[in-house]
Amino acid sequence: MNDTTEGTHMKILVTGATGVVGRHVVDRLVGAGVSVRALTRNPVAAGLPPQVEVVEGDLTAPQSVADALRGVERMYLFSVEQTAREIVTLAAQAGVRRVVVLSAASVTAGLHTNPVERAVEESGLEWTHVRPCGFMANMSQIWAPSIRAERVVRYPFADEPMNLIHEADIAAVAVAALLHDGHHGKAYTLTGPALVTVREQVRAIGQALGEQVRYEEVTRERARELMKAQGGFSAETADLMLGFVEYDGGAASGADGYADQDWSALMRVWPDVEQVTGRAPRDYAEWARDHLADFR
Template identity: 55%
Template sequence: MRILVTGATGNVGRIVVERLLEAGATVRALCRNPRQAALPGNIEVVEGDLSRPESLRPALEGVERMHLFPFAATASDVVDLAEEAGVRRVVVMSSGAVTAGRDTGAHLPVERAAEASGMEWTHVRPGEFMLNKLWLWGPSIREERVVRDPFPDLAWHPVHERDIADVATAALLEDGHQGVAYTVNGPEFISRRDQVRAIAEAVGEDIRLEVVTPARAREMYLAQGGFAAANAGFLTGFEEYARDQADRARAGKAAPAPSGPAPTAEKVTGRPARTFGDWVRDHAGDFA
């Protein structure tokens, strides 16, 4: 069984490749620049670009199942080509924003294209990535041992990238996941303040938490570039919620967690979802 992994060099795609190889699958990876892919030598790396659907024809030959990275602009064309080539199952790497009704149009068109096809489909909808904190806080932790954040008591259920990949891999390899959208969060409702504490514990050094205004945070994120700059508006847009949590903290009240447990990878894998502490231990060297 040959499986095509698009987004194979991404943070989740690389792990999907790894898991598929461990399961004995024949893996083909789609990359815009195969020479820079740095993927395992025992897979077939082919050149192609989701923004140019016709470039995918050679990559789709002989493929039975596909891990689809979301690219909304060409979603229908890519899905049509896959079905025409004989792909019978597609797993869409989507977003929890679809579940919450906050999708900006980046993921929903891809989901709809898959659903409108004749292929078996599964959507994987991860929530906030734990990795975001590496991209956001990593530079200041490495350089100054400080985190500057406007909303330290903001809390959510961040998810480990390996849990996301495990769900996608199960949907690719196993039966019983077709026609299902899996929202994947982490097992803990954890504040940013406690996340900083966990990182400090993992690296074995004090990390100072400095509370800044949203305006100042936005300036810093834009200056930092990369993930921080690309998401500056989103990252500083939780003022009302953060203010409510701060008021609760001053009143000695705990921040309210969402009603009921958040859906995690355990529903699919049967294994407990990885905690933020697990993730920090996996990435302690990246913060050092």
């Protein structure tokens, strides 16, 4: 297949187009002059660029996606595991030839397998897996209300390092795999340039704001109370992010269910962002500057 630096006539379907990463994928493809079709459950509220063809569909209801796949050559696939095989089958039947899957670094670490990855690999289509570590944006959704109201963050794990990545870097790798040859059969594990602690994240947000943001270390139990009271994303992810429940992604193969896990994979800096995009990944300070509006 020809490299798409010239082929702006193709149509690319972006699923999860209004999500944290999906919006960046859409913007980058539009900037590259590619015809973009964006799938969302609520087109009226999508708020995407005017040149994007926005269509309604839900990955958990595969038949609702069938029309969106017509005329599409390549697809960015948000990972919805329960319907993966049906979606990939429909894509192949519609003539899609290349799929880039948004997966997770926990697959690299052997903590679980991803049915979406497996379905795409077995489909005969060209495939690339994009496996980010934690999103820098996840913490903003948890901390933004208290930063806006009180200029304070209340959270545990003050000095435990986290491996986080800017969502724009995830999108940059995904778009490179969509547009250019040489990425078929590869799985990219994506991290920022360095591990960062909660205390360092709070300091970076304060520096971006030009104001002091206090950090108050609290117990996991207190943090869970605060996150549940907040509702939304914070309430939904509180138990998982604070370690009260294990990730339910299906164990890797092995006699004990986790024989192949490699926790060190989640605590090292991977070179994949720079190798694919030609630029170093953005650090947390840059992410904080990019998200000032979330905290003001």
